[in-house]
Amino acid sequence: xxxxxGRIRNIDLDKRIFEIKIKNHIEFFYFGRSQYKRFKPYxxxxxxxxxxxxxxxxxxDHYMTKEVLSFTKLLRHTSRKTLIYFDIDTIRxxxxxxxxxxxxxxxxxxxxxMPSYSYVHGTGFKxxxxxxxxxLEDPEGNLVLIENENILPRSKESLxxxxxxxxxxxxxxxxxxxxxxxxxxxxxxxxxxxxxxVYVWGRNDIYVIDLSCEMHRKPKLLERKQVINLMQVIxxxxxxxxxxxxxxxxxxxxxxxxxxxxxNALNDAVATSEIFHLFLKEVRKTKNI
Numbered sequence: 001x002x003x004x005x006g007r008i009r010n011i012d013l014d015k016r017i018f019e020i021k022i023k024n025h026i027e028f029f030y031f032g033r034s035q036y037k038r039f040k041p042y043x044x045x046x047x048x049x050x051x052x053x054x055x056x057x058x059x060x061d062h063y064m065t066k067e068v069l070s071f072t073k074l075l076r077h078t079s080r081k082t083l084i085y086f087d088i089d090t091i092r093x094x095x096x097x098x099x100x101x102x103x104x105x106x107x108x109x110x111x112x113x114m115p116s117y118s119y120v121h122g123t124g125f126k127x128x129x130x131x132x133x134x135x136l137e138d139p140e141g142n143l144v145l146i147e148n149e150n151i152l153p154r155s156k157e158s159l160x161x162x163x164x165x166x167x168x169x170x171x172x173x174x175x176x177x178x179x180x181x182x183x184x185x186x187x188x189x190x191x192x193x194x195x196x197x198v199y200v201w202g203r204n205d206i207y208v209i210d211l212s213c214e215m216h217r218k219p220k221l222l223e224r225k226q227v228i229n230l231m232q233v234i235x236x237x238x239x240x241x242x243x244x245x246x247x248x249x250x251x252x253x254x255x256x257x258x259x260x261x262x263x264n265a266l267n268d269a270v271a272t273s274e275i276f277h278l279f280l281k282e283v284r285k286t287k288n289i
Contacts, residue, residue, distance in 0.1 A: 001069060001254055004029070005050045011043060015061050018043070029053055030060050031068040034241045042074050042085040049074055052238070070238040088237075095237055096283050098228070099276070104144065106196035107135040107276070109268035110205045111167055113153055116160040128153040129212050130174075131167070132183055133265030135273050136196060144194070147186060148266035150177040154215070167263050180216055187221055198227045201246045201272050230272060234279055246271055253278040 004027075006020035017030045029051075036043075050073035053066040072088035111131035119125060134147040150173055153159065164170060187209075190196070200206055206227055213220050231244055238252070246268060247257040255278065259267065 001052050001252060002055050002066075003050070003072075004053055006048070008043070008045055008047045008049060011045055013040065013043065017060060017063055017065060020049075028060075028063040028065040029068050030063075030065045031071075032241070035068060035071065035239060038239065039071060039074065039086070042076075047074060047076055070240070091237065092283050095233065096280075098233070099280050099283065101197060102139050104139065104194040104196035105137050105141075105273070105276070106190065106194070106198045107137075107269045107273040108198055108200055108205060109133045109265045109272060110208055111263060111265050112208050113158040114160060114163045114166055117162050126211060126215065127208050128158055128215070129180070129183060129208060130159070130163070130177075131265045132187075133267070133269035134187075134190065135266070135269040136190060136194065137273065141277065145190075146266065147190075149183070149186075150174055151180055151183050152177045154180075180212065184213075184216070184218060184221070191221065191226075196226075198222060199230050199272055199276060200227060201229075201231045201268070201275075202243065203229060203232075230276055230279070234275075237279075237283070246275070249275045250278070253282060 004020065004022070006022055008018050009021055009026070011018035013036070015030070016032070016036050017028055019026050019028050021027075031039075049071060051071045052069045054069060055066065057064045057066055059065075070088075071086060074085040075087075076083045076085070109132070110129050112127040112129050114127070115125045129151050130153055131150050132148070134145070136144040136146075138144055150169075152174060156174075159171065159174065191198075206222065206229075209221055231246075231249075234240070234249065234252070235244065244252070245261075247261040250257045253275075257271070258274075261268070261271075
């Protein structure tokens with residue numbers, strides 16, 4: 001991922017390709033349909049732009065181009081003033097405020113049951129938590145505690161071959177698994193003791209936690225205001241349309257994942273914390289045209 005700044009010399013909105021002169025040579029860039037829809041009113045010749053792009057070139061309509069990942073600034077100079085159409089710095093300030101709250105941070109990941117290979121969609125399957133990973137840090141980013149356990153579902157039949165295969169687990173891994181009540185009390189104790197902001201990657205984990213409380217007839221563990229979906233914040237920040245895989249997110253910050261994703265809840269919770277800090281470091285940078 002590379003940051004590019006410059007003035008649009010020529011642009012073809014139909015092909016979504018434009019050119020910028022950088023260090024005495026012309027480079028071509030293209031942007032996706034979602035960016036076209038969002039920024040079309042401003043994308044004209046003479047516009048000063050700042051954006052992140054892929055470093056690899058691809059052939060588009062006879063041009064070797066680089067893909068624009070996200071615009072960060074759009075502005076135009078006039079004889080009287082500078083018109084700012086879009087400025088990620090304003091968004092950055094809001095995100096920085098959101099992520100920099102003086103509070104403990106609890107990174108959570110769950111693994112849950114999956115229907116059998118013969119499952120027919122719409123027959124009422126409800127996922128149950130069978131593994132959790134918690135990585136808790138203080139407001140300065142120091143590790144406070146790590147929790148990781150396998151959890152027994154209500155019925156052993158819920159532990160399908162598909163579940164075992166996906167998580168690379170066996171029945172032996174659940175011989176000493178904890179009860180759901182153990183998970184509930186542990187989770188509740190951490191929330192009560194540290195009053196953390198809870199970070200998850202995607203919507204599924206919070207949905208399954210809420211569902212588990214309902215299935216076990218217990219009060220909800222979490223309120224929405226306690227939880228931040230880190231993936232959604234990053235998607236909004238970079239104007240990314242599709243969901244981002246947790247371990248693929250390292251690439252947004254020019255990093256390689258330290259390990260291959262193995263669908264272990266603790267590894268995923270740790271990865272979420274690492275992505276958080278990489279993202280926060282990026283948010284706190286100051287970049288101007």
